[in-house]
Amino acid sequence: MKAITVIGARLLQTAFVLLAVITILFFMFRLMPGSPLAAYIDPNFTPEQQAELMARFGLDQPLWRQYLIYLGNLLQGDLGESFFYRQPVAERVLALLPNTLILTFSSLILAYVFGVLAGAYLAWKRGSVVEQICVPLVLTTRAMPEFWLGMLLLAVFSFGMGWFPAGGTRPPGAEYDSLWALYSSADFWWHMTLPVMTLAIYSQGLPLLLMRSNMMDVMREDFVTMARIKGLSTFSVVIRHAARNALLPVMTSFAIAVGYQIQGNVVVETVFSWPGLGRELVRAVSTADYPLAQGAFLMIAVVVILMNLVADLLYAALDPRVTHE
Amino acid sequence: MSESVTSKHRPSGLFARLRRRFGSIRLPLHDPLAVIGLCIYVFFILMAVFAPLIAPHDPNEILFTSEFALAADLTPGTDGYILGTTTLGRDIFSQIVWGARSALLIGLTAAFVVALIGSVVGIVAGYFGGWADTVLMRLADVAFGIPFLPFVIVLAAFLEPSIWNVVIAMALVLWRDTGRVIRSQTLTLRNRAYVEAARVAGSSDLKIILRHIAPNVLPLSFLYGSIAIGWAILTEASISFLGFGDPDSISWGYMLQDAFASQALSKGSYYWFVPPGFLIILIVSAGFFISRGYEQILFPKLDR
Numbered sequence: 001m002k003a004i005t006v007i008g009a010r011l012l013q014t015a016f017v018l019l020a021v022i023t024i025l026f027f028m029f030r031l032m033p034g035s036p037l038a039a040y041i042d043p044n045f046t047p048e049q050q051a052e053l054m055a056r057f058g059l060d061q062p063l064w065r066q067y068l069i070y071l072g073n074l075l076q077g078d079l080g081e082s083f084f085y086r087q088p089v090a091e092r093v094l095a096l097l098p099n100t101l102i103l104t105f106s107s108l109i110l111a112y113v114f115g116v117l118a119g120a121y122l123a124w125k126r127g128s129v130v131e132q133i134c135v136p137l138v139l140t141t142r143a144m145p146e147f148w149l150g151m152l153l154l155a156v157f158s159f160g161m162g163w164f165p166a167g168g169t170r171p172p173g174a175e176y177d178s179l180w181a182l183y184s185s186a187d188f189w190w191h192m193t194l195p196v197m198t199l200a201i202y203s204q205g206l207p208l209l210l211m212r213s214n215m216m217d218v219m220r221e222d223f224v225t226m227a228r229i230k231g232l233s234t235f236s237v238v239i240r241h242a243a244r245n246a247l248l249p250v251m252t253s254f255a256i257a258v259g260y261q262i263q264g265n266v267v268v269e270t271v272f273s274w275p276g277l278g279r280e281l282v283r284a285v286s287t288a289d290y291p292l293a294q295g296a297f298l299m300i301a302v303v304v305i306l307m308n309l310v311a312d313l314l315y316a317a318l319d320p321r322v323t324h325e
Numbered sequence: 326m327s328e329s330v331t332s333k334h335r336p337s338g339l340f341a342r343l344r345r346r347f348g349s350i351r352l353p354l355h356d357p358l359a360v361i362g363l364c365i366y367v368f369f370i371l372m373a374v375f376a377p378l379i380a381p382h383d384p385n386e387i388l389f390t391s392e393f394a395l396a397a398d399l400t401p402g403t404d405g406y407i408l409g410t411t412t413l414g415r416d417i418f419s420q421i422v423w424g425a426r427s428a429l430l431i432g433l434t435a436a437f438v439v440a441l442i443g444s445v446v447g448i449v450a451g452y453f454g455g456w457a458d459t460v461l462m463r464l465a466d467v468a469f470g471i472p473f474l475p476f477v478i479v480l481a482a483f484l485e486p487s488i489w490n491v492v493i494a495m496a497l498v499l500w501r502d503t504g505r506v507i508r509s510q511t512l513t514l515r516n517r518a519y520v521e522a523a524r525v526a527g528s529s530d531l532k533i534i535l536r537h538i539a540p541n542v543l544p545l546s547f548l549y550g551s552i553a554i555g556w557a558i559l560t561e562a563s564i565s566f567l568g569f570g571d572p573d574s575i576s577w578g579y580m581l582q583d584a585f586a587s588q589a590l591s592k593g594s595y596y597w598f599v600p601p602g603f604l605i606i607l608i609v610s611a612g613f614f615i616s617r618g619y620e621q622i623l624f625p626k627l628d629r
Contacts, residue, residue, distance in 0.1 A: 016463070017470040024471070028479060136358060136614070143555060143609035145562045148581060148602035155595065166591075263472040267563045271585070281475055282567050285482045297475050305470040 006316060014309045021301050026070055029294050030063065079298070080291035084284070089295035093277065097299060100269070100276035103192065104261045107199035108254065115204040116250060119211025120243050124234075126216060135212075142205040146264055150198040150271040157194060165191050166272075195272040199261060206257055207250050214246035221245075255311035259304040353618025362614030369608055373425040382416040384423040384575040409596045413587075420575050421600055427576040428558050428608060431488055435557030438496045440550035443503025448538055450504070451511025452530070461504070468501040477560060481569035488571045491561045499556065503549040507542050514538050548619040555609035562605055577601035 045053070054060050061069070073080070079089035122131050158166045218224060219242050227241045266278030273279070277296050284293035353359040372379065409417050450461040477494040484490050514520060520537050528536070564570050565578030566585070584598040 013466060017466050020467040021470045024467075028483075031483070136610075139613045139617075140606055140610045143559075143606045143613060145559055145566075145578070145581070145602060145605050147563060147566050148598070148605070151581065151585060151598055152602070155591075155598070259472075263474045266474050266478070267566060270567060278475075282478060285478055286568065293479065297472070297479060300472045300475055301470060304472050308469055 010309060010312055014305060018305055025294060025297060026067055029290050079295040082289055082292040084287055084289045089291050093295045093299050096275060096277050096280055100265055103195055104258060107196045108203055108257055108261055110200040111203035112207045112254060115207030116211050119208040120215055123212045123215030124238050138205045138208055141201055146202045147267040147271045149201060150268050153194050153198055195268055195274055198268055210250050210253055211246060214249055215242055218242045218246045252311050252314045255307045259307035262300055262303050353622055356618040356621055358614045359618025362611040365607055365611035369425050369429060372422055373429045376422050376426055379422050382419040384420040417597055420580050423575045424577040427488055427574050431491055431561045432554040432558045435492045435495045436550040436553040438492060439499050439503060439553040440546040442496060442500035444507050444546045446500060446504040447507025448511050448534060451508040452515055452534060465501045465504050468498050471498050473498055477564055478569055481564055486571050488574050491557055495557055507545055510542050510545055511538055514541055544619050544623050548616050551612045551616040555612040558609055577605050
């Protein structure tokens with residue numbers, strides 16, 4: 001019963017945050033200078049035609065009614081129509097979402113596998129020279145501009161050595177029957193290598209440092225000492241006993257990391273001309289394609305908010321010490 | 326109440342009083358890594374202050390070779406250009422030096438603003454509780470739901486391009502982390518015996534906050550402030566790289582965008598795009614190193 005109230009409260013809170021973000025988004029874009037239709041209206045249009053167009057997009061209505069119409073449309077999954085592509089924003093955004101998610105999840109899984117292992121190793125080796133060199137080094141990777149790392153990898157491995165393509169998801173002219181055919185093709189993975197490496201190198205620091213400090217805490221606990229006294233091997237103590245317990249908080253941080261990564265994708269997708277939500281957002285904002293920009297922003301925000309919820313619930317479910325009094 | 330008894334024995338004078346009040350503001354000099362971070366900062370501050378003396382050229386000046394041709398894409402050392410020139414014939418070394426100014430300006434202002442707003446929000450929410458706490462923490466929830474970089478992009482698109490956009494966006498969104506942490510710190514401080522004692526003795530809320538709460542949360546504000554410097558510089562770099570930066574100011578992010586757009590990658594002009602990124606890493610990690618120093622002041626158990 002208690003679990004249900006906790007989940008209910010979290011869901012309510014998430015709904016509130018979502019509504020607030022949607023509202024901020026709506027007013028932010030409405031307060032932009034210039035007519036939102038500037039990019040849409042042909043200079044040859046007569047004032048009557050312009051007025052008709054304004055009416056078609058509901059822009060002749062008072063602001064509060066526009067807001068209600070916007071909310072109503074959102075509920076029906078209608079995000080408006082892109083000025084540039086002349087196609088529904090929802091369609092466009094949903095077509096790009098998988099590209100962004102694939103990039104985000106592959107890089108994070110790679111980063112977490114590496115980070116957890118390296119973090120456990122560094123905790124085990126605490127006080128050693130290896131640790132004293134590695135920890136500042138890891139902090140340094142967190143200080144890198146992601147796009148700069150991408151530029152560096154591009155210059156060395158794509159333009160320099162010619163090992164990897166410079167951008168996009170497929171060779172020029174290649175066509176695939178379905179999305180699945182594209183995602184399962186070797187070409188796709190080949191194109192994905194550099195952007196995934198860029199994001200993974202940047203993200204491994206978080207799980208690594210978390211794992212390391214959790215391990216150092218856990219190693220001091222009684223049951224680990226007990227395991228040592230029982231005469232278990234160091235390997236067994238570190239992996240079977242300490243690492244298992246240190247892993248939980250690291251796993252909950254994964255959800256938060258997805259939320260952060262998807263915002264950071266904006267720059268990396270731009271560097272590698274990766275057709276995802278982030279690059280589309282940048283393009284839409286610079287071409288004043290407001291409906292598309294709004295839609296892409298909303299999609300990214302929804303992922304962030306959902307991941308915050310997942311992290312909260314996971315945290316409560318995995319750690320019995322967390323109570324919601 | 327012990328205040329009046331002991332104050333006779335304390336050294337008086339403004340300096341001693343300030344030291345007692347704000348003794349918690351100290352530089353983390355016990356940690357070698359933090360000292361390295363501080364040295365890096367001193368280096369960059371000197372570079373920013375003396376930029377006009379150090380930089381041999383105006384960073385925007387279009388330069389020509391001795392044969393009166395455009396000094397485009399010169400490699401380091403040619404004609405005395407230490408780091409070479411850009412495709413449009415500008416001196417890379419001078420741009421690097423001037424870039425320290427905008428980096429520090431943005432970084433330090435943003436850090437100050439974020440730490441200030443976060444601390445005020447956290448102290449108010451934690452100390453007063455009730456509806457103030459509810460409102461502020463729900464606001465923080467909303468701020469956590471806003472994707473930061475996309476938010477800065479949209480904001481920069483409809484404000485005039487300026488280096489201050491990053492600071493404004495950080496002030497609007499990034500106070501959330503600092504606010505939450507300082508709130509929970511305040512919650513624990515509020516119930517300490519000496520705060521109770523001050524309250525019983527009739528101190529006003531404002532006096533308790535300024536005298537007993539604020540000095541004790543300051544190291545936390547500094548910790549989050551030193552991380553925020555890095556965030557601000559990284560964000561400014563990303564925004565400039567995406568083309569939403571201030572076209573009138575030379576920043577390291579702008580240099581990287583210029584290099585990227587001028588095909589420096591395919592030309593292999595490493596001397597152009599490696600140094601700005603390297604300096605960003607240096608200044609941002611310096612902030613991280615200093616923040617770890619504060620972490621050890623706050624949570625001594627990390628000391629091993």
